[in-house]
Amino acid sequence: MSKELILNEIEKNQDEYVEFLRDLIKTNSYNPPGNEKNVAIKIEQYLKENDINCEIFSFGNNRANLIAYLNNNFDGKNLIYNGHMDVVPPGNESEWKNPPLSAFMKKKKVIIGRGAADMKGGLAAMAISLKILKRLDINLSGNLILNAVSDEETYGTYGTKWCLENKLKDIKCDFIVIGEPSGLSPLPKAILLGEKGHLIVKIITNGISCHAATPFLGKNAIYMMSDIIQNLDKLENIILNVEPPFSIEELKNFISDVFPNREIFEKIYKEQSVLQNVIKANTTFTKSLNIILGGIKENVVPDKCEAVIDFRLLPGQSINDVLNALKTLINDLGYEVRDDPIAKPEKVFVYLEVFHQSEPSVWKDWKNSENLRLLFSVIEDIYKKKPFYFLMPACSDAHFYRNSGFCSATVAFGPGSAATAHAINEFIEIDDYINAIKTYTLFAYNLLK
Numbered sequence: 001m002s003k004e005l006i007l008n009e010i011e012k013n014q015d016e017y018v019e020f021l022r023d024l025i026k027t028n029s030y031n032p033p034g035n036e037k038n039v040a041i042k043i044e045q046y047l048k049e050n051d052i053n054c055e056i057f058s059f060g061n062n063r064a065n066l067i068a069y070l071n072n073n074f075d076g077k078n079l080i081y082n083g084h085m086d087v088v089p090p091g092n093e094s095e096w097k098n099p100p101l102s103a104f105m106k107k108k109k110v111i112i113g114r115g116a117a118d119m120k121g122g123l124a125a126m127a128i129s130l131k132i133l134k135r136l137d138i139n140l141s142g143n144l145i146l147n148a149v150s151d152e153e154t155y156g157t158y159g160t161k162w163c164l165e166n167k168l169k170d171i172k173c174d175f176i177v178i179g180e181p182s183g184l185s186p187l188p189k190a191i192l193l194g195e196k197g198h199l200i201v202k203i204i205t206n207g208i209s210c211h212a213a214t215p216f217l218g219k220n221a222i223y224m225m226s227d228i229i230q231n232l233d234k235l236e237n238i239i240l241n242v243e244p245p246f247s248i249e250e251l252k253n254f255i256s257d258v259f260p261n262r263e264i265f266e267k268i269y270k271e272q273s274v275l276q277n278v279i280k281a282n283t284t285f286t287k288s289l290n291i292i293l294g295g296i297k298e299n300v301v302p303d304k305c306e307a308v309i310d311f312r313l314l315p316g317q318s319i320n321d322v323l324n325a326l327k328t329l330i331n332d333l334g335y336e337v338r339d340d341p342i343a344k345p346e347k348v349f350v351y352l353e354v355f356h357q358s359e360p361s362v363w364k365d366w367k368n369s370e371n372l373r374l375l376f377s378v379i380e381d382i383y384k385k386k387p388f389y390f391l392m393p394a395c396s397d398a399h400f401y402r403n404s405g406f407c408s409a410t411v412a413f414g415p416g417s418a419a420t421a422h423a424i425n426e427f428i429e430i431d432d433y434i435n436a437i438k439t440y441t442l443f444a445y446n447l448l449k
Contacts, residue, residue, distance in 0.1 A: 002138055002449070006441050009132055014434055018111070020046060021124040021433060022103035025113040031086035036150040037064035039085040039120075043127050043148055044068075050134045057167065059150075065163050066148040070133060070140065074171050077142030079447055080407070081130075081440065082160060082397060083123030083179040083414075084152030087115030088422050095424045109430055116428040117416025122179025123148060125415060125433060129440035142448030145171070152397055155356050160397035164406055173407040175371045175447065177440070178398050181416030183432065184278070188258050188385040191376065192412035194245055194362025195392040195399060196282070197313030199322050200355040202306055203228060204341060207348055209303035219348050221305040222294040227333055228350070229289060229307065236285070238325040242316035244283040245362045246391060251279045254388045281393040286312045303345070308355070312393065315360040326352065361399040362391070363408050371409065371447060378443045379413070382435050387413075413439075 010017070027038045037058060044054045047068050054068040066085075090100035098104035100114040111121075130146050147168070149159035182190045205225045210218030246254070255275075256265035269275055287309055294305030311322050327337045330350050341351040366372055366389070379387045392398075392412060401410040415436035416428045 002136075002445060003442060005136055005138070006132060006445060007438060009136060010434065010438055010441070017124070017128050017434065017437060018105070018430060020128065021116075021121060021428075022105065022111060022113075024120045024124050025103035025111065025115055026101050028101060029086050029115070030089045031151070031153045032089075033061065034063040034086055034150060036085040037062045040064040040066040040148060043085075043123075043146075047127060047131060050131050052130060052134050057163075059158060059162075063150050063158070065150055065159055065167075066146070067163065067167055068127070068130060068146040068148075070130060070144045074143055077174045077448055078145060078171055079142065079444055080145045080147055080168070080173055080176045081126035081179065081444075082147045082149065082176060082401075083119055083126050084149050084156075084159060084397065085120075085123065086150055086153045086159075087118065087120070088153050090114045091424060097425055100426075105430075110427045111430060111433075112425055112427040114426055116420075116426050117181040117418075118421035118426065119179050119181060119414060119416070121416050121428040121433050122181065122414030122436065125436040125440055126177075126179050128437050129444055132437075132441050133444060138445060138449075140445070140448040142174075144444045144448060149397065155358065156397045156400060160400045164400055164404060168406070173401075174409065176398075176401050176407050176410040177375070177443075178396050178410065178412040179414035179436075180392070180396050180412040181418050181421055181428075182413045183415070183417035184390075185417045185419065187255065187388070189379055189383055189387040189413065190390040191372070191379070191387050192392045192398075193366050193389055194315060194402075195360065195395045195412075197311075197315075197317065197319065197360030197399075198356060198358045198395045199311040199313065199319050200308065200357075201311065201323070201326065202308050202353040202355060203326075204351040204353065205305045205335075206341075206343065206351065207301070207303045207305075208346055210301045212299040212301055215301050218301040218303070221302045224335065224348075224350070225292070225294065225305040225307055228330060228335075231329060231333060232287060232289070232309075234329055235287065235322075235325050238328050239285060240317055240321045242314055245315050245364075246282070248279055248283050251282060251390065254390055258386050258388050278393060281312070282391040283314075285314055285317060313360045315362040317360065319357045319359060323352065323354070358395050358399050359403055361402040363402060363410060365408065369409060372411065374446055375411070375413070375443050378439055378446065382438045382442070
């Protein structure tokens with residue numbers, strides 16, 4: 001009976017839920033600089049209409065995290081829904097068909113705006129699930145906790161990590177859902193069991209400047225960088241070689257399970273290079289040289305060159321593995337790697353600056369989880385398609401929960417397509433959003449009843 005109550009409640013209040021999401025999208029929380037407190041206040045106002053306990057933890061310049069919970073009892077089962085309030089900047093706004101903060105609704109089918117998919121859609125749906133359970137006054141023995149966080153788009157130190165270390169550490173948690181968009185159109189929804197590690201390193205080569213007419217009197221920093229770049233593939237032979245958590249065949253098996261038969265899947269797999277490359281990314285250590293800067297004038301031998309490389313690690317590899325391998329590679333090329341970027345002008349060396357690091361993580365014991373099977377069945381029931389298990393080739397805040405030992409049973413699942421995240425004209429389908437509300441609410445009800 002409670003399932004019907006919940007679904008009826010959602011059906012009759014769809015307009016309210018759509019307008020709540022549009023309100024969040026219209027609220028500026030571009031990061032940088034952040035301004036997530038604007039969103040936190042909107043969520044607090046919405047939840048307090050139903051007397052839901054809600055706390056805002058402010059920091060910095062108009063930034064904040066929020067924690068809301070269904071009741072004051074944390075002794076039973078605890079389910080955490082995590083969603084980030086910050087969004088990436090819109091880029092060139094002239095390329096948008098509508099202003100990125102307009103939350104333009106097209107034919108009552110999609111909502112277009114920055115953060116629609118990543119991830120104000122998931123965040124709004126999670127907040128609404130809390131409100132529905134409170135409004136219907138359904139008797140639950142456990143607690144649903146909403147953790148709306150800042151800083152995810154700039155690596156989560158002041159958001160999920162801070163909440164975990166300061167406000168959630170004493171709570172025993174049974175399951176966590178991160179509301180990141182997990183649609184991989186045209187495939188059904190994915191449940192993401194893990195993610196790759198992330199390391200962004202700036203390599204700075206320090207050479208010796210001189211007049212270009214006598215280049216042999218100096219040391220060209222661009223040539224030094226070129227030497228390093230041309231040998232980057234040798235990292236594969238230095239870094240610790242690990243087996244991915246799921247092989248290519250296992251990942252293909254996960255996806256093929258949603259097709260009528262394996263033959264159809266193999267045909268589509270051969271035709272879809274995107275699908276092939278996503279699976280490849282989830283089974284290999286990757287690197288991407290994304291920025292390079294060097295030189296000050298056309299007749300000056302440059303004494304400095306900078307390059308930024310994005311590394312993605314498999315579970316089992318560590319940040320130190322990559323940094324040590326990179327240092328070994330540079331040393332083998334005959335260059336000194338220094339810990340200090342400041343030196344005398346005649347000193348030739350390389351300096352490594354770490355911009356960001358997050359260790360890879362994966363839920364190893366997922367096969368034995370009844371809670372995961374419950375989530376799978378609820379998604380299948382609501383979306384009328386079987387979801388599939390997969391890995392996230394990018395990263396999310398899930399690694400904070402898993403790697404700290406707080407709760408290894410952490411997955412990512414949310415409305416929206418991952419392909420639209422950070423893109424021009426980012427959008428979310430309204431049906432997908434409403435289905436996510438149903439899924440989050442029914443999963444919480446069944447887990448906590």
